[in-house]
Amino acid sequence: MVDTETYFKLIVTGSVNSGKTTFVKTISEIDAFTTDEIATEAEVAQLKELTTVAMDYGRRTIDNNIVLHIYGTPGQERFDFMWDVLATGAFGTIFLADSVDMESLSKTKYIMEYFLKRYDCPTYCA
Numbered sequence: 001m002v003d004t005e006t007y008f009k010l011i012v013t014g015s016v017n018s019g020k021t022t023f024v025k026t027i028s029e030i031d032a033f034t035t036d037e038i039a040t041e042a043e044v045a046q047l048k049e050l051t052t053v054a055m056d057y058g059r060r061t062i063d064n065n066i067v068l069h070i071y072g073t074p075g076q077e078r079f080d081f082m083w084d085v086l087a088t089g090a091f092g093t094i095f096l097a098d099s100v101d102m103e104s105l106s107k108t109k110y111i112m113e114y115f116l117k118r119y120d121c122p123t124y125c126a
Contacts, residue, residue, distance in 0.1 A: 009069050009089050012056075013115070014096035015107035016075035017047040021056050023096060024072040028058025034072075044076065051075070054082055075107070080114070087119055 012020050025032040035054035039045040056072030071086045073079075087093070093115055097108035 005065050005067050007067050007069060008091045009071065011071050011073060011087055011090045011093040012096065013073040013083065013093060013111055014075060015098065015101075015104040015111065016044050016051065017101075018075060018096040018098050018104055018108065020072040020075065020096055021052055023094075024056040024058040024070050027060055028070060029061060030059050032056055032058040041076065041078075053079060055086055075111075077107075077110075083111070083114065084118070087115065090119075093119075 012023050014020055021032075021034055021036065025034075034056045035052055036050040037053045039048060039051040044051050052072060052074045054074065056070075058070040058072075060068045060070060062068055071090075073083050073086055095108055095112050095115075098104035
């Protein structure tokens with residue numbers, strides 16, 4: 001009997017500085033691939049030196065034949081075209097926000113609405 005792997009694509013998205021890259025790096029079983037570059041927008045540069053400009057990528061094996069491919073999106077709206085590129089074919093989306101920053105919450109809400117209008121995202125509230 002041949003073991004076959006089943007792949008699932010998971011998107012991690014949210015506002016700038018919400019922890020998307022850290023999340024991907026933390027749960028990935030491989031060294032995560034990132035596209036961090038020096039932040040050029042003043043608003044972002046005040047928060048951090050580097051920012052994601054295309055995506056983050058990690059991988060996590062759930063069991064012998066289920067593999068999760070994890071893609072982190074950029075948080076800046078000027079890179080929103082990558083949200084669509086990365087979301088294609090995803091089975092789920094995790095939305096992250098800095099819970100003590102009202103602007104982060106507001107921007108993450110905008111991103112959630114963006115995804116919900118374009119993709120068949122199951123929604124769960126706790």
